[in-house]
Amino acid sequence: MFDNFFFSYQTLIFAVGINGLLALSMYTVLAVGQLSLGQAAFMGIGAYVSTLLTLDANWPFAAVLLAAMVVPALAALLIGGPTLKLTGVYLALATIALGEILRIFCNASDLTGGALGLSGIPNKTSFGLIFGILAVALVGFVLVARSRLGRAMEAMREDEVAAGVMGVNLPVMKMGALMVSAMLAGLAGALNAHANSFIGPNDYGFDQAVTILSFALLGGIGSPFGPVLGAIILTVLPELLTALHDFKLVVNGFIIVIAVLFMPRGLLIWRIGRVG
Amino acid sequence: MNEMVTPLLDVQDLTVRFRGLVAVDHVSFTVEAGTVHGLIGPNGAGKTTCFNLISGLIPPTSGQVTLAGVPLDGLPSWKRTRAGLSRTFQNIRMFQEMTVRENVMTGMQARLQASVPEILSRTGRFRPEEVAAKTRADELLEFVSLIASADRRAGDLPYGDQRRLEIARALASEPKLLLLDEPAAGMNPAETQDLVGLLNRLKQGGLTLLLVEHDMHFVMSLCDRITVLNFGRKIAEGAPKEIRENPAVIEAYLGTKTADRLKGDQP
Numbered sequence: 092m093f094d095n096f097f098f099s100y101q102t103l104i105f106a107v108g109i110n111g112l113l114a115l116s117m118y119t120v121l122a123v124g125q126l127s128l129g130q131a132a133f134m135g136i137g138a139y140v141s142t143l144l145t146l147d148a149n150w151p152f153a154a155v156l157l158a159a160m161v162v163p164a165l166a167a168l169l170i171g172g173p174t175l176k177l178t179g180v181y182l183a184l185a186t187i188a189l190g191e192i193l194r195i196f197c198n199a200s201d202l203t204g205g206a207l208g209l210s211g212i213p214n215k216t217s218f219g220l221i222f223g224i225l226a227v228a229l230v231g232f233v234l235v236a237r238s239r240l241g242r243a244m245e246a247m248r249e250d251e252v253a254a255g256v257m258g259v260n261l262p263v264m265k266m267g268a269l270m271v272s273a274m275l276a277g278l279a280g281a282l283n284a285h286a287n288s289f290i291g292p293n294d295y296g297f298d299q300a301v302t303i304l305s306f307a308l309l310g311g312i313g314s315p316f317g318p319v320l321g322a323i324i325l326t327v328l329p330e331l332l333t334a335l336h337d338f339k340l341v342v343n344g345f346i347i348v349i350a351v352l353f354m355p356r357g358l359l360i361w362r363i364g365r366v367g
Numbered sequence: 368m369n370e371m372v373t374p375l376l377d378v379q380d381l382t383v384r385f386r387g388l389v390a391v392d393h394v395s396f397t398v399e400a401g402t403v404h405g406l407i408g409p410n411g412a413g414k415t416t417c418f419n420l421i422s423g424l425i426p427p428t429s430g431q432v433t434l435a436g437v438p439l440d441g442l443p444s445w446k447r448t449r450a451g452l453s454r455t456f457q458n459i460r461m462f463q464e465m466t467v468r469e470n471v472m473t474g475m476q477a478r479l480q481a482s483v484p485e486i487l488s489r490t491g492r493f494r495p496e497e498v499a500a501k502t503r504a505d506e507l508l509e510f511v512s513l514i515a516s517a518d519r520r521a522g523d524l525p526y527g528d529q530r531r532l533e534i535a536r537a538l539a540s541e542p543k544l545l546l547l548d549e550p551a552a553g554m555n556p557a558e559t560q561d562l563v564g565l566l567n568r569l570k571q572g573g574l575t576l577l578l579v580e581h582d583m584h585f586v587m588s589l590c591d592r593i594t595v596l597n598f599g600r601k602i603a604e605g606a607p608k609e610i611r612e613n614p615a616v617i618e619a620y621l622g623t624k625t626a627d628r629l630k631g632d633q634p
Contacts, residue, residue: 231487238486238493239472239479239500246462246473253460256422258448258477258540365469367489367497 097218103330105286108221109279110326114306114318115228116275121312123268124248126179128300129170129186130276132193133163135295137277138284139197142209145285152215156281163277164270175265190300197292208291209284216286224282225319228275232315237367244268245365276303309350311357320359373436375400375575376544381420381430390416392599393430398544398592403566403576405590407583407610409619413599414579415457418548421577422454423447435543449477453542455533457549457579463522467513467532470521471504474539507535511565527558531565538569545569547578551585563589587611595619 097104113130120127137159144150144158174185197203204210235241243264246254255261284290302325310321328346332339350358374397381394391413398404406414419425421432423444432439439447453474462470479500485491508514511531516524524532530550537545550566551559559582566576566589580586586593587607595603595610597619603610610616 234487234489235483238497239476239481240483240486242465242469242473243476245465245469246476249462249464250460252424252444253456253462254473254476255444256424256448256454257473257536258445258475259473260445261443362464365465366472366501367486367493 101218102286103327104218105216105221105282107323107326108218108225109283109286110303110306110322111225111319112228112275112279112282113303114310114322115225115232115315116272116279117303117307118232118312118315118318119268119272119275121307122244122248123264124251125175125265125268126183127174127186127269127272128183128304129167129189129269130272130303131295131297131299132186132190133166133273133276134280134283134299134303135190135193135197135292136163136166136273137280138290138295139203139209139280140277141281142212142284142290143202145212145215146209152285155285156278159277159281160274163273163280167269167273168266171266171269175262175269187297187300190296194292194296197295203292206292208289208294210289212284212288212290214285214288216282221282221286224278229315229319233363234367236315236363237365240264241363242365305347307357309347309357311354311359313356313360314363316361317357317359321357324358374398375435376421376577377431377433378417378421379431379433381417381432382428383416383420383425384428390599391420391427391596394596394599394601396594396601396604398575398577400543400575401570401573402591403570403578403589405586405593405607406577406579406596407581407586407593408596408602411598412596412619414596415548416599417596418454418546418579422452422546445477448540448542451541451543452546453537453540453544454546455530455537455548455550457552459526459529459533461521461524461529461533463520465521466518467508467521467524468501468504468517470532471507471535471539472500474536475500475503477540504535504539507538510538510568511535512561527554530554530558531562534565538574542574544575544577547576547580549579549581551580551582559585 113134116130140162141155141159144155170189174182177185198206243254243259246257246259247264251261306321306325307318309325310319311317329339329343332342335342376398379395381391383391394417406417408414420427423442434450434452437450439450462473479496481493481496485493505514505517508517511534513528513532513535521532551562554562563585570576590607593605593607593610594601595616602615602619603613
């Protein structure tokens, strides 16, 4: 019975876990008050790097996953310098532009298979792997939240000037958050690629960036559990609404609008403590 | 008496220009260790701008700031805090969503050392440091009489309590010099009286204070030395008594006519 259920809904269940990781990636930057929307791009980098290493270089999967974290983190380091001086909507625009550059590059390059993308990726993921990683990530976030780093993060989100006056090393915190965010998104990209056998350049564009943002907005960023809850709901909801056919996206969007209007702090308003 | 003793804070020729406006114009003054130094002047004299320059929130056009012999020029605010500078804000900048205790513990950012691996594994410096930080935070809350509110959301505190919480948070970094930007603003006379007591206790504890304040009674009763700014320029400096009698200061505050009348030049 369970096996049957699992088999029928395996894609959906894996998507829940992977989107949970993406939601945590989004949470990492929002938690320090940075509206960076490069998560989809970092996911794409992780997806392409991991796929090429699996298909062309035959790397063991553990090494592939490691590379899918390291390469996006290096990309974050590279783009972080110039963009982290930006704030608010300017940072959002600059990071969206990064995603577009990647999309156009992947569409044009032979290495990435152009517009057709890459296919025939072997399935190397499992329920245990995806949800194990998600669980480890969540525990890590809780431990960080209840420490000097968690206090620094919340201080930055509330008032960056005051946080600086408290002695918070603002540049290191921003860069650190961006790199961790990139690692999580890259990891999610690699898991997604190895769960779905196919990746294409248009999977990591503006739409995906906004979807990832909506996980965090719907769930709320009072704790790391909020965005994961948002990811679960927004992944499962479209499946529950399949009977509505074309209207399901309308209902999906409507639910987000209602949530943002009436629950500006998200569904999970519980705020995590900051003392370890 | 050693005359070569370096002042705790040395401000030299500090100038900042915002387009055409010279908000702070070649201001120099020193603050001696263990004293309470007042920075006063009419509205728009450049007092808060001066504070923002000293604490590194805005870059000066020219001039130097030295703390205990260490030049602070070009350092961002967070490095100045690590060098021993701390401050409060004119319009309280509490971390409203955090609890009162968490706010004070956030003030210890410059002191806490636990590394990311130590935080993730709950080993090494993490435990002892976190326990000590919590204990210290509660001591500071005791000191400002807010211990009963330690677990409340900071944004829910009454205004006067938030002002005292901001002082506790600023003290948490163990500063050499504490800058207070209008600490008595919006307080009723009883609260102001409590604040004077609090600041006097800090002074007796050896802390050096530099404060901007409009309440003249407050300034005169607390400060050892006062620097007066007007239109961004320093117009007077001295002990409270000298400042009270200084014609240039009276003129800046009251206008020429009133100043003349007080001197008895007018019928």
